[in-house]
Amino acid sequence: MKRSLNIVLGVGVGIINCIFWYVQSKIKTCYEVDSIELSRLLFTIASLVIGIFLVVFIARKQNNGLLDFKDGFKAGITYALFLALILSIFHYCYYKFIAPDVIDYYVNDRMHLDLLAKKIKQEDVVKSEKDLRSYFTPFRMFMTTTMQGLIISLIAAGIFRKKGQKLPFSEN
Numbered sequence: 001m002k003r004s005l006n007i008v009l010g011v012g013v014g015i016i017n018c019i020f021w022y023v024q025s026k027i028k029t030c031y032e033v034d035s036i037e038l039s040r041l042l043f044t045i046a047s048l049v050i051g052i053f054l055v056v057f058i059a060r061k062q063n064n065g066l067l068d069f070k071d072g073f074k075a076g077i078t079y080a081l082f083l084a085l086i087l088s089i090f091h092y093c094y095y096k097f098i099a100p101d102v103i104d105y106y107v108n109d110r111m112h113l114d115l116l117a118k119k120i121k122q123e124d125v126v127k128s129e130k131d132l133r134s135y136f137t138p139f140r141m142f143m144t145t146t147m148q149g150l151i152i153s154l155i156a157a158g159i160f161r162k163k164g165q166k167l168p169f170s171e172n
């Protein structure tokens with residue numbers, strides 16, 4: 001079975017992203033959720049932009065400088081899907097096994113700060129807590145990374161699109 005470069009790069013960059021995420025949580029403390037999530041998000045977006053543009057550019061080079069929009073889009077979205085899959089699996093493992101109490105700590109701390117600052121009312125605590133917890137689902141990680149990848153893939157495919165020259169029609 002021939003492995004596509006898009007899949008290999010998506011999985012490889014996903015693993016690098018997970019290592020970066022884990023190292024960030026060890027350098028700081030895993031309880032600094034805002035800081036870790038921000039640096040992870042920035043690293044993920046950089047990985048998506050650089051990786052998608054790279055795989056679309058390589059797809060164009062492999063096709064002798066020509067690239068249809070759909071082929072460029074397919075290359076970019078394949079990369080993004082595998083990156084998102086690796087990240088969502090690691091997201092589940094991280095919050096389930098590596099740092100299981102981080103979500104509870106973060107939600108309780110955030111709720112306490114919001115109540116003190118009077119950003120939320122006492123009766124809205126349950127809804128607000130549910131909203132905060134929904135941020136930490138692997139499905140959300142998968143969908144946001146995929147949507148970001150979709151948008152970047154559309155842009156990259158549009159930029160690198162190049163059709164071959166059409167020969168003029170002749171009846172002779």
